[in-house]
Amino acid sequence: xxxxxxxxxxxxxxxxxxxxxxxxxxxxxxxxxxxxxxxxxxxxxxxxxxxxxxxxxxxxxxxxxxxxxxxxxxxxxxxxxxxxxxxxxxxxxxxxxxxxxxxxxxxxxxxxxxxxxxxxxxxxxxxxxxxxxxxxxxxxxxxxxxxxxxxxxxxxxxxxxxxxxxxxxxxxxxxxxxxxxxxxxxxxxxxxxxxxxxxxxxxxxxxxxxxxxxxxxxxxxxxxxxxxxxxxxxxxxxxxxxxxxxxxxxxxxxxxxxxxxxxxxxxxxxxxxxxxxxxxxxxxxxxxxxxxxxxxxxxxxxxx
Numbered sequence: 381x382x383x384x385x386x387x388x389x390x391x392x393x394x395x396x397x398x399x400x401x402x403x404x405x406x407x408x409x410x411x412x413x414x415x416x417x418x419x420x421x422x423x424x425x426x427x428x429x430x431x432x433x434x435x436x437x438x439x440x441x442x443x444x445x446x447x448x449x450x451x452x453x454x455x456x457x458x459x460x461x462x463x464x465x466x467x468x469x470x471x472x473x474x475x476x477x478x479x480x481x482x483x484x485x486x487x488x489x490x491x492x493x494x495x496x497x498x499x500x501x502x503x504x505x506x507x508x509x510x511x512x513x514x515x516x517x518x519x520x521x522x523x524x525x526x527x528x529x530x531x532x533x534x535x536x537x538x539x540x541x542x543x544x545x546x547x548x549x550x551x552x553x554x555x556x557x558x559x560x561x562x563x564x565x566x567x568x569x570x571x572x573x574x575x576x577x578x579x580x581x582x583x584x585x586x587x588x589x590x591x592x593x594x595x596x597x598x599x600x601x602x603x604x605x606x607x608x609x610x611x612x613x614x615x616x617x618x619x620x621x622x623x624x625x626x627x628x629x630x631x632x633x634x635x636x637x638x639x640x641x642x643x644x645x646x647x648x649x650x651x652x653x654x655x656x657x658x659x660x661x662x663x664x665x666x667x668x669x670x671x672x673x674x675x676x677x678x679x680x681x682x683x684x
Contacts, residue, residue: 391416394432394441396424401678402492403442433459448473457482470609471511489513494547494568498582512581520544524576529563537585540574541567592621592629599631599663607658613637613646618674618682622667632667636674643670
């Protein structure tokens, strides 16, 4: 197919993240390997991103989801983009992104510690919108385990373990971290919760550390965030645990509203009512904070 041909040919790749971060480093190697060209953005900028893509004839990039919040323009499709990588894309906007920008968008999973772990093939069109991170990458084995290290079957939620050549040998001068992360036999514990379907496609459920434990029940922050992001006025959502004397932890939601929207447009009772309709009662946030912004890591993940 057309999305495969460019992988073998010269290719123009855009790096729009800081170089002290892992992504531009593998993007540089990718461009070199393909005999292509790497376009290095002068600074991260969602407002100028598509200008760089058009001006430089970019064919592959990591696509910032924040662009989907911008109004559609006729020139959105007038690019050379063939394929983009997305991370944590909401399922309901996946097909719309491909249609709007005229490219193949695929989710994958990687870490600085392991490089690439899982990847979704371009041919897996039936998986668009499912939120899957895909199948084990080349030279990688993946296993989903419970907290005692027992292997789990399809559709069971557990921690993703990864094994294969070229993953880290250990954390520098951190014996406790190494003891916790390397259970033996070459496996590395990612700290991420996944489920795998019967066909072998993996879907992330949340971080092991990103579980809120309320009265003995586990609540995945990601699940609550997905429900909050369905609200039209919400631009970003972060769900975090706060200490509670009776229940151990309680659920707190931090919301950033879209430009021009105020808490008067989305009062707390509307947020709680929406959550009650989409979540089990024990998962509904008890606290709500409206914020102008959320702290971010270099890869634009929310820094909890």
